[in-house]
Amino acid sequence: MIVLVDTLCSVAFYCQRCGQIEIADVPVFSGHGDVVLTCSHCGAEKARLRLVPRKGLVIETGCVVCGQRNRVHYPLRQLRTMTLEKIYCEKDHFELGYIGKWQALAEFLDFNAAEYDALHPHDAYNFMEHQQILLEAFNRVHDLAEEGELFCPCGGHEFTADIAEDAIHLECTRCGSSAVIPAKTPDDLKQLQPGCEVAFLRPDLIRNR
Known part of the structure; x- marks a missing residue:
């Protein structure tokens, strides 16, 4: 055969x-x-x-x-x-x-x-959903920056971004301030909308923590 x-x-x-x-x-x-x-x-x-x-x-x-x-x-x-x-x-x-x-x-x-x-028995999502949330969050952050909806307190609007285990790490290319955006649950995604507030920490505050 x-x-x-x-x-x-x-x-x-x-x-x-x-x-x-x-x-x-x-x-x-x-x-x-x-x-x-x-x-x-x-x-x-x-x-x-x-x-x-x-x-x-x-x-x-x-x-x-x-x-x-x-x-x-x-x-x-x-x-x-x-x-x-x-x-x-x-x-x-x-x-x-x-x-x-x-x-x-x-x-x-x-x-x-x-x-x-x-x-992670207390999480309401599995491994695949975890990856999906991370990638969608990364793309939403990118879209917010492209649309001028994401600013550093210094006035900068250009950032480098990295994906961590359950968050997106941003760093302002103008002053070096950084922010950690949670990307762990569907509720975290809901926060990534136009007008959302992102808390940035200045480099000197990070070193003194």
Whole structure:
């Protein structure tokens, strides 16, 4: 019996806009065109896939933390034996998604959600929702800054931003003052609206704490 294989592997990427994650099969495709994976929740592009002769599968995906696009490639022989691997941002090592066999990805995501719930029994959200809240909060902060709704007391309106475990850390590029914006629960997201107040601490106050 001949078994026809129509997929190379499966991938699961966090949407860099809303944080949703879902598993998608990578098709066996010919030619040099890209296969674009989009988020079924918000429609944002998650990744671009291309099969390059003698190189294998090339994946391009963005990262909201560093603002750059990442490119990774996997030889076909590696894909045939791969069970599961994590895909990270090349610059800041932020976790972007996973690649491997569909069943392995599904079990891994289910395990992570269950493990998070076990470690945080009083939280009303699981591991996947936690990632979604972080990414959505990061994008809301970015939108507020772009729309002129986010200001430092010094008058500055340009910031560097980093994602922590359950918060967004901002630093004013003008005076160095910093702020920590909670991004742990859905209620934290509700606070990130036009007109919201963000408490900044001056560098000298941080050193003296």
